[in-house]
Amino acid sequence: MAKPLYKVTFLNHGKVYELYARHVAGSSLWGFTEVGDPVFDVHEGLVVDPTEERLRDEFGATRVLHLPMQSIVRVEEVERKGQSAIRDAATGEKVVTPFPMPAKPPR
Numbered sequence: 001m002a003k004p005l006y007k008v009t010f011l012n013h014g015k016v017y018e019l020y021a022r023h024v025a026g027s028s029l030w031g032f033t034e035v036g037d038p039v040f041d042v043h044e045g046l047v048v049d050p051t052e053e054r055l056r057d058e059f060g061a062t063r064v065l066h067l068p069m070q071s072i073v074r075v076e077e078v079e080r081k082g083q084s085a086i087r088d089a090a091t092g093e094k095v096v097t098p099f100p101m102p103a104k105p106p107r
Contacts, residue, residue: 036064
């Protein structure tokens with residue numbers, strides 16, 4: 001049987017983070033939730049998701065993340081990993097956007 005996969009949505013510095021992890025439980029630290037074994041996409045090639053890269057840079061070396069209970073918006077057990085996201089808490093728009101393309105092709 002495969003390990004369960006969780007989508008954890010939480011608030012951090014005015015942004016809503018959506019992160020996937022293999023372990024979610026009550027923490028031994030009072031008032032915190034333990035999120036362990038974060039899951040990131042492994043890209044082999046030129047196409048790279050900037051949001052996934054930012055999350056990997058921030059949480060890639062993290063074994064267990066202890067989040068304050070009041071910062072957690074939702075924890076979902078999911079079948080498969082979707083796209084991770086970092087959104088503005090007020091507008092819901094993605095904070096990390098793909099590399100901008102020029103409006104007109106260069107001459």
